[in-house]
Amino acid sequence: MSSAEMVAELRAPVPSMPPVRYHGVFVRQFVSETAIIFRRRRNIAILAVLGAVPIFIGVAVKISAPRGGEGPAFIGQITSNGLFLAFAALTLCLPVFLPVAVAVVAGDAVAGEANTGTLRYLLTVPVSRSRLLLVKTAGVIAFIIAAIGLVTVIGVVLGVSLFGTHGMTLLSGDTVSVSNGLLRSVGVAAYVFVDLLGLAGIALFFSTLTEVPVGAMAATVVLAIIFTVLDAVPQLSGIRGILLTHHWLDFAGLLRTQVNTSQLLHGMLLPLGYFAIFTAAAWSRITTADITS
Amino acid sequence: MTAVATALKATPTDTSLAIATHGLTRRFGQHVAVNGVDLAVPRGAVYGFLGPNGSGKTTTIRLLLGLMTPHAGTVELLGGAMPAAAGDVLSRVGTLVEGPAFHPYLTGNDNLRRLDAYDASTDPSTSAARIGSALERVGLSAAAKKTYRRYSLGMKQRLGLAAALLRPRDLLILDEPTNGLDPQGTREVRTLIRELAADGTTVLVSSHLLAEIEQVASHVGIMSAGKLLSQGQLDQVLGVAAALLRVETPDVERALDVLAQLGLRVENHTADHLLVAMGDRTPDVINAALVRADVAVRGLHVERPLLEDLFVKLTGEGFDVVR
Numbered sequence: 001m002s003s004a005e006m007v008a009e010l011r012a013p014v015p016s017m018p019p020v021r022y023h024g025v026f027v028r029q030f031v032s033e034t035a036i037i038f039r040r041r042r043n044i045a046i047l048a049v050l051g052a053v054p055i056f057i058g059v060a061v062k063i064s065a066p067r068g069g070e071g072p073a074f075i076g077q078i079t080s081n082g083l084f085l086a087f088a089a090l091t092l093c094l095p096v097f098l099p100v101a102v103a104v105v106a107g108d109a110v111a112g113e114a115n116t117g118t119l120r121y122l123l124t125v126p127v128s129r130s131r132l133l134l135v136k137t138a139g140v141i142a143f144i145i146a147a148i149g150l151v152t153v154i155g156v157v158l159g160v161s162l163f164g165t166h167g168m169t170l171l172s173g174d175t176v177s178v179s180n181g182l183l184r185s186v187g188v189a190a191y192v193f194v195d196l197l198g199l200a201g202i203a204l205f206f207s208t209l210t211e212v213p214v215g216a217m218a219a220t221v222v223l224a225i226i227f228t229v230l231d232a233v234p235q236l237s238g239i240r241g242i243l244l245t246h247h248w249l250d251f252a253g254l255l256r257t258q259v260n261t262s263q264l265l266h267g268m269l270l271p272l273g274y275f276a277i278f279t280a281a282a283w284s285r286i287t288t289a290d291i292t293s
Numbered sequence: 294m295t296a297v298a299t300a301l302k303a304t305p306t307d308t309s310l311a312i313a314t315h316g317l318t319r320r321f322g323q324h325v326a327v328n329g330v331d332l333a334v335p336r337g338a339v340y341g342f343l344g345p346n347g348s349g350k351t352t353t354i355r356l357l358l359g360l361m362t363p364h365a366g367t368v369e370l371l372g373g374a375m376p377a378a379a380g381d382v383l384s385r386v387g388t389l390v391e392g393p394a395f396h397p398y399l400t401g402n403d404n405l406r407r408l409d410a411y412d413a414s415t416d417p418s419t420s421a422a423r424i425g426s427a428l429e430r431v432g433l434s435a436a437a438k439k440t441y442r443r444y445s446l447g448m449k450q451r452l453g454l455a456a457a458l459l460r461p462r463d464l465l466i467l468d469e470p471t472n473g474l475d476p477q478g479t480r481e482v483r484t485l486i487r488e489l490a491a492d493g494t495t496v497l498v499s500s501h502l503l504a505e506i507e508q509v510a511s512h513v514g515i516m517s518a519g520k521l522l523s524q525g526q527l528d529q530v531l532g533v534a535a536a537l538l539r540v541e542t543p544d545v546e547r548a549l550d551v552l553a554q555l556g557l558r559v560e561n562h563t564a565d566h567l568l569v570a571m572g573d574r575t576p577d578v579i580n581a582a583l584v585r586a587d588v589a590v591r592g593l594h595v596e597r598p599l600l601e602d603l604f605v606k607l608t609g610e611g612f613d614v615v616r
Contacts, residue, residue, distance in 0.1 A: 025413040032410035036396065117394025121456065124358050124390070125411045126383035291360040 026135070029127070033139035037105060043143065046101045050147050053097065054089035054155035061085070062162050077171070082163035083181050086155025087255065090192050093151055094248055099224045102196050105143045106203030107216035109136040110286060114211040114293040129287045137204060137279060144196050152189045156182070174257040184254050191251035191268065198244050198271030199224060201278035208285040211293045244274050310369070311336045311464050311495035312357060317366035319352055326352045328519035329366070334497055334512065339490045341506035341527070342499040343600075344516030345608055350499045351391050353516070354468055358388060371463055384414035387462040389470055393453025397442035401433060401452050404441055408456055415460050427455040432481065446473035454482070465489060467498045471505060483509050507600045517608040531603055538576055540583065541566045541592035551586045555579070568596070 037043055057075065065079045074088035110133070113119035122132060168181035176184075202223060206216035227245040230236050240246045247267030253260050312334035319327040327349045334340045344350045355361040357368055359376030368375040373382040395404040405424045409415055415423070428434045431451040436444065444452065450473050457465055470486075471479045479502075486496050486509050500506050506513065507527070514524035523530050537560060542548050545562055552559055552569055557579070560568040569579065576593050583590050 021413045022416060024417075028410045028417060032407050036399070036407065040398070116396060117392070118396060120355075120358075120360055120390055121388070121394055121408060122411055123360060124383055124386070124388045125408055126379050127411045127413075128380055288362075290362060291355070 026131075029131070029135045030138050030142075033135050034142050037139050037143050038146070043105060046104060047147060047150055050093060050097055050101060051150045051154050053093055054085055054151055054158055057088055057092065058085050058155075058158045058162050077169070078159060079163055080166055081169045081181075082159030082161070082165055083156055083168065083185055085159025085163070086152045086185055087188055087251075089151050089155040090148070090188065090251075091249065094192060094195070095228065098147060098192070098196055099199055100221055101147050102140070102144060102199050103203050103217045103220035103224070106140045106200045107207050107218075107220050108213040109140055109204055110207040110282075111210050111213040111216045112207075114291070115213055117293055119293055120291050123291060130283060133204070133208075133279075133283055133286050137200075140200050140204065141197070144193060144200060148189050148192050148196070152185060156185055170255050170257055171252065172256045172258075176257075187254045188251045191254065191264065192248075194268040194271050195245075195248045196271075198274030198278075201275035201282070202244075205278040205282040205285065208282045208289065242270070244271060246270070309335055311338070311371055312340075312497060313369040314353075314357070315367045317353065317356055317368060318364050319349075319356055319361060320364050325519050327356060327363075330516075330519075330521045332357075332514060332521065333524065334495060334514075336495050337490070337493055338495055338512045339486060339510050340495070340497045341510035341513040342497055342516070343501075343503065343506060343513060343604060344499075346501075348516040348608070349519040350516050351468055354390055354466055354497075354499065357466065358383065358386070358390065360390070384412060384460070385463040387457030387459075387465045387467075389453045389457050389465075389467045391468055392472065393449045393456075395441045395449070395452060395456075398440055400438050400440050401428065401444065401448075401455075402437040404452065405456060405459060409459055412460070423459055424455075427458045430458055430485070431455045432478075447475055447478050450474055451478070454485070462494055464495045465497070467496065469500055470498060471500065471502060479505065503599075503601045503604055513600070515604060515607050522607045523603075527600075531597060531600060536571055537596040538569045538571050538579060539566055539592075539594040539596055540569060540579075540590060541594075542583070542588055542590050544588045547586060548583055548588045551583055551588060552579075555582055571595075 057078070061075065061078050074084045074091055077084040078088060110119070113122060123129065127135075165178055165181065168176045168178055170176060199220065203216060203220040206219045207213070210216055224245065227243045231240055231243050231246050247270060250264065250267040253264050253267075310333055312332055314330055314332040317327055317330040317332070318325065330349075330353060332353070342350055342353075352361065356363050357370060357375065359368075359379045362376070370378065371382045371385055375382075395401075396407070399407065402424060405427065406420065409420045409424065410417070425434070425437075428437050431454045433448060433451045433455060436448055441449070441452070450470070454467075454470060457467065465486075467486075471482050474482060483505065486498060490496055490509075490511075498506070498509070510527050512525060513527050513530050515522045515530075540548060543565060545564060545567060548567060549559060549562065552567075555574070557572060557574065558570045560570055562568070571579065576595055580590060580593055
């Protein structure tokens with residue numbers, strides 16, 4: 001080594017070279033994120049409550065079967081088709097339990113890290129702010145899938161074992177095969193997932209605005225309630241088309257013999273639009289905000 | 294020109310700085326928190342970043358790390374322009390900003406695993422080993438499996454330091470690293486900083502504990518009201534020329550004559566000693582002159598100004614200097 005090289009080495013111990021990047025980083029980050037979501041006691045409690053809903057309905061209907069058409073949607077159908085237990089449970093969870101679950105987890109996503117101060121340490125790891133939002137969004141989506149999956153699976157398994165399928169009678173009175181019925185169940189779960197995706201986008205955006213996670217959660221729930229209230233006012237029928245919750249229960253269309261695909265797609269478009277707009281707003285906020293927490 | 298000289302000349306000046314800011318400015322409403330700060334932290338230095346509460350140290354650190362955007366000025370970290378270069382340089386920077394922060398319901402070990410999982414520049418297969426050695430280095434191995442919420446303030450601080458040491462770093466930015474530590478812990482942190490610096494790591498350490506800084510820092514920068522009042526090598530900032538020589542002698546009158554002939558200013562004198570501003574003279578030269586003139590010298594002491602005195606002189610009284 002020449003003396004010049006030696007000096008160069010001494011003078012520049014750290015050349016400005018981009019560091020080594022390992023593959024599969026997103027997977028590592030996502031696994032870490034889901035671990036923190038699913039190990040948190042609060043979130044486990046939420047999942048437990050959601051999982052209890054189909055169990056309560058199933059047991060109640062088994063003990064005292066309602067007469068057809070009585071009570072909340074689908075409950076009357078359960079005795080003739082066990083799969084309806086899953087649909088009844090989802091319908092019951094959709095106005096309050098599921099939105100609260102989404103609001104808690106998505107509202108906590110960024111605000112929770114800001115609140116504990118861990119946000120500044122994640123960003124100096126470094127994790128780019130866009131990547132952090134992506135991982136956080138993926139974690140929230142995983143939780144929504146788990147929540148809906150739990151209600152649906154427990155509903156289907158319990159419903160079929162308690163009440164049988166009786167050849168899968170649909171709302172329209174027709175009978176389809178068991179596999180067709182299960183496929184429709186997956187369809188309903190997917191529809192509910194898209195419903196909640198819109199709300200998750202809103203909660204994620206709120207989560208980037210505050211260092212108080214409860215604030216983001218409450219704002220999301222309040223907004224969901226406002227949507228429902230506005231939807232119930234006949235004089236406001238003109239704006240119903242843009243209310244996030246307006247088409248939430250339209251998955252019933254999947255339970256008729258003739259599935260109106262265009263109506264279902266239309267119902268899913270709105271939550272997807274909300275999701276796109278609000279995650280874009282969240283991205284715009286998180287990439288420019290000063291981290292003072 | 295020799296090869297060595299060529300090599301030295303060919304190196305751009307900025308690569309010798311681990312941190313360089315120019316005119317860094319950040320306001321909060323009307324309040325200017327950081328006002329035209331030109332920070333220059335040489336590579337390999339232990340830079341003591343001093344200033345009273347609210348003088349803008351932490352805001353400066355947040356600006357360095359890209360957590361905040363400056364209203365004016367630039368930041369270069371390890372040669373990369375922040376915040377654009379954050380993805381490339383921050384993995385080589387270990388940080389402790391405004392106290393440790395971890396998930397309270399995760400263990401110390403799991404908290405470090407989480408941070409490491411997020412780091413694209415680390416090898417996941419060595420994660421457990423690196424976490425183990427980082428915990429050991431800060432003396433926290435025994436508490437690795439405890440949840441963070443059960444940690445004492447000192448243990449939390451140690452975990453924060455462990456996070457900064459999860460992988461080899463070229464630069465450590467430590468904001469009040471000894472906050473909440475007991476005397477042993479403070480000593481350990483001092484030793485840790487010395488060890489890291491000996492390995493070539495540049496360390497920027499902010500603190501109120503001036504005595505601490507005086508013991509480890511090679512360089513200091515003093516902030517007050519958002520401005521960097523003074524920075525440079527510790528000796529230069531303290532001002533070697535301002536050092537006083539305390540001469541103990543019974544022949545004060547004769548000594549005064551000799552010192553006057555040397556052109557030295559006597560700050561103060563009593564019946565048995567005098568205090569001389571040394572200027573550019575060294576104690577041995579002054580002593581030789583005194584002895585030549587038959588002045589009986591009983592003792593000589595160099596009295597250097599304390600960092601604390603300088604700090605108070607620059608930033609004013611009226612706040613808690615050594616917390």
